[in-house]
Amino acid sequence: MTRNDFFRRLGKLVLGLFLFALGIVMTMKANLGFGPWEVFHQGVSGRIGMSIGNVSILTGLLICILVVLAGEKLGLGTVLNMVLIGVFMDRILGLGAIPRMEGFLPGLFMMFAGLFTISFASYFYIGSGFGAGPRDSLMVALERKTGMAVGLCRGIVEGSAVLFGWLLGGPVGLGTVLAAFGIGFCIQVVFRLMRFDARAVRHETLNATWRKLLSAD
Numbered sequence: 680m681t682r683n684d685f686f687r688r689l690g691k692l693v694l695g696l697f698l699f700a701l702g703i704v705m706t707m708k709a710n711l712g713f714g715p716w717e718v719f720h721q722g723v724s725g726r727i728g729m730s731i732g733n734v735s736i737l738t739g740l741l742i743c744i745l746v747v748l749a750g751e752k753l754g755l756g757t758v759l760n761m762v763l764i765g766v767f768m769d770r771i772l773g774l775g776a777i778p779r780m781e782g783f784l785p786g787l788f789m790m791f792a793g794l795f796t797i798s799f800a801s802y803f804y805i806g807s808g809f810g811a812g813p814r815d816s817l818m819v820a821l822e823r824k825t826g827m828a829v830g831l832c833r834g835i836v837e838g839s840a841v842l843f844g845w846l847l848g849g850p851v852g853l854g855t856v857l858a859a860f861g862i863g864f865c866i867q868v869v870f871r872l873m874r875f876d877a878r879a880v881r882h883e884t885l886n887a888t889w890r891k892l893l894s895a896d
Contacts, residue, residue, distance in 0.1 A: 682895045685888075688807045692756055693763065695804030698796055700767030705793030708777045709786040712852020715837040715844075715859055716814065722847025732769030736762055742813040749820040752884040754810015761813050790854050794861050798869035806875065810882045 706714050713721055720734045729737070739761030743753060771777065780786040804812075811819065814836065821832040837859060845851045870877065883891070 682892070685892055685895060688809065689755075691803050692759060692807035692809050695800045695802070695807065696760060696763045697767050698800035699760075699804060700764045701771060702793045702796030702798075702800055703764070704768055704771045704777055705796060706790055706854060706858055707793075708779050709790035709793060709854050710780045711783075711786045711790055711854030711857065713844075713850050713855060713858075714862075715841045715855060717844075718849035718851055718855060719840040719844030719847070720849075722844035722849030725848050730769050732765035732767075732772070735765035735768060739765070739813040742817050746813065746816045746820050749824060751816050751820045751823075752810075752886075753816070754882055754884055755888050756804065756807060756809030756882070757811060757813055757816060758885070759809075760804075786854070787857075790857055791861065791865070794858065794865040795869065797862065798865040801866055802869055802873050802875055805877050805880055808880050808882050809888065810884065 703714065703717060707717060712718075716735075716738075717731070720731045720738060723729070723738070724731045724734045727734075743757065743761060746757075747753065780789045810816075818832050818836050821827070821836065825832070827835075841849075841851060841855060841859075869875075
C-alpha cells in the first residue's frame with residue numbers, strides 16, 4: 680500500500696461518514712419519527728442535556744469497549760465512525776441548512792432521501808476497507824457469541840435501541856419503522872447501481888493499517 684492509496688481510502692472513509700451524518704439528519708428532519716439509534720441518542724440527550732452528536736460519540740465509545748471485551752478487533756473506520764458521525768451531525772444541525780418537513784408527503788420524501796444518502800455513505804465507507812462501525816461490530820460480536828442469525832442479532836440490537844430510547848422519551852413514529860426496514864432496500868438499490876459487492880471487501884484492523892502505513896512508499 681502506498682501513502683497515496685492510504686489517503687485516497689481515508690478520503691473515501693471520511694466522505695462516507697459525512698454523508699452518513701447528513702443522511703441521519705435528513706431522516707430526523709423528515710419529522711416522521713427518528714431511526715432506531717437516533718431514538719436512543721435523542722432519548723439520552725433529552726435526559727442529560729448533551730447534544731445528540733455527543734451522545735452518539737459516547738454511545739459508540741461504550742459499544743467499542745463492549746466489542747473489544749467480546750473479542751472483536753477494531754479498525755480505523757470503527758474509531759473514526761465513533762467520533763466523526765457525531766461531530767458532523769452536530770455541525771449540520773447547527774447550520775440549520777436542512778428544514779424540518781411539515782406534512783406526510785414531504786416528510787416521506789425527506790425520509791427516503793436520507794435513507795438513500797445513508798446508502799451511498801455505506802458504499803464509500805464500507806468500500807474504504809477500514810473496518811465496520813461500532814454498532815455493526817456489536818451485531819457481529821453478538822452473532823459470534825450466541826450463534827444466532829445475523830438478521831436476528833441486528834433486530835435485537837436495533838430493537839433494544841428503540842425500546843430504551845422510547846422509554847427515555849425518544850421520538851418513535853412511522854419514520855422509525857421506515858428507517859428500520861427501508862434501509863435494506865435502499866442499500867440494495869445503491870449497491871447494485873454502483874456494482875458494489877460488500878462481501879468482497881477485506882477490512883483491516885488498526886494494527887494491520889498501521890503496519891501497512893509504516894511500510895508504505
